[in-house]
Amino acid sequence: MSKEQPLSRMPELDALRGISALMVVAYHYLYRYIELYSTEAEAISLMSLGKYGVQLFFCISGFVIYWSVQNSKMGMDFIVARVARLYPAYICAIVFTYTMITFFGLEGREHDFITLIKNIVIFHNFLGISSIDGVYWTLSYEVVFYMWVFIICTIFGKEHVLLLLSASYLLITGGNFFIDTPILKSISEKVFLYKYIPFFIIGILSFKAWEFKHIRNTDTLLAFMVILISTYINANDIYIYILCIGVFYLLVNGKLGFLNVKPLTYLGMISYSLYLIHQNFGYIILGRLESIGVNIYLGAFIAFSLSVLVSTIFYYAVEGPTKNFLLNSYRKKINRSEPYTIKKSETI
Template identity: 35%
Template sequence: MEKKRIDSLDALRGLAALAVVLRHYTTIFSIDYGVPESFKFEFKYGYLGVELFFLISGFVIFMTIEQVKSSKEFIIKRFVRLFPTYWLSILITTSAILFFGLPKMQFSSKDFLVNLTMIQDVVNPIFHTKHIDGVYWSLAVELLFYGFILLLFKLKWLTHIKLIGFLWVLISIICIPNDISVFMLGVIFNLKWSPLFFAGILFYKLWKYDLEKMKLSTHILIVFSLLAYFFLTLTKFEEESKSNIVECIVATLFFIIFYLVAYQKLKFLGKNKVLLFLGKISYPLYLIHQNIGYIVLFYLIQTLKFDYQIIILIPILISILLATIIVFKFEAVYLDRLKKYLLNKFQ
């Protein structure tokens, strides 16, 4: 049975992006640049919004690969979805840093050029580059996951995804805690994040195929993925400002939410226009908010002497405005045309 677009996932994207924004404008900004005592609010676990993005990606990318007819179609669609908006966001952020940049934001021309590839984390041992904006680290993770799924598609192994996913996660829980990585294969194959991507795939199968709901193996593998996440989290070094236990609790909540999505019990989320709007602009909002928001906050506090937490609404609104312009004046106008042109040219 053909199923429609899942609005509840778009709403979850919006929540994930907002969580990351709040984390940066409270906890991280305070660490990097200092804030007055009147800044009491923290959202220090907002970074887990990125892990929610990884679950969503597992779901959505497997859905996408099942719908394409060729690897070229998949590559073109992913390229158009990711790179033009990413490049525009880099140009905007770079311009803001060059004119108004703060300490810790400096970068070189080499950094800029390598950042254009989106895989600066992968090539960092060679080029020793930094991110133009800190959030860019997760994009290489996503890109490598797309490459992994594309490889399975080319090899015609997608029908064996349960076995492959199980082995993928099993290798992760063996290698990651023991710091075993051969020629960066741990990075290239996303061993650190495999439980989330694989669980996203399994939740998609539950949502798409009614027969999967009756297969015990699917539910066992979802629980296995969650337990693997627990193991990878609880065996890592615990930072002073974070709790590995809290991360596990939040991840459990994410898995419960995805079960509800798979069984179509969260349709009410997809009816919330605010969350749907945030979901629509979530990608450019994620890309554009960090350093530009820091610049705005810094000058509001240091120059204009605003010293209450309420002022984080200003960079939030500015970031949402910029993301909205990118979506409706750039993506909506040019990306569909670009996709059609590339699909016609490379068929």
């Protein structure tokens, strides 16, 4: 990957996103579903590692969102782009999932219509509102991350995003150490993203290393302090930190070209829609297949294939067209002539 290569055409990012999606799907279908519902199979312990695909998603998000900030001419550009990216597919996904569960049933995951309406607030789980689909919890963290990036860029300037995110994390860490209260921990997690901000920082730091070929010493020092402290505090997850750092080191040094294969880049392209719809939809399919004696591995393959099919429809019918429409409408309103077309490497 050369420096001259446009970031919007980084197939390695799509491939990484595709791998992240595969990890999460494997976790849900071959571990979590078996743990919750299956009476015929045992959960595959190795597949439990698939849950860490979320952390890899957060790293990718940090990388690409900082790129988006660099290319935003004004704060409203960033806000409109994020809303257009997240909300149309999300709204369709919650309606789709709610409808599927209502018609076909899924024990313990049924919700009333009022809960469906409340899920429109994308950070609803921070307010104690249950999700139509459990995977939506990550979107709350994404939205809060976007909020902090916007605030920092507006008040202090885009060049200070990494510095201030790292410094605030270190301050919160100290606060949690000296004032160990449930309220502070809740605020730290939901407002300051205490558990996950280090992964966003890995992405931002990697982008700066790739795009600018230099990082100021203060930024570098604080960012690595965040990662090291997080690794120490969350000792059980040390391997995911090492994995993410290693993957992004290879990315910024152009060593992941071998991932540029159609299946992975395609999954990366539809990964947001796939992430939104695969869990409960897949559980319904797995349950029906298991009830007629289908092997769990074959069932998982069928559920995955159908989820990819539905996600493809979502991408081409909802995610891409609505984002293009909203952004082109916005550009027209502020008198910008260049049309917008969806970029494959944009992330949630």
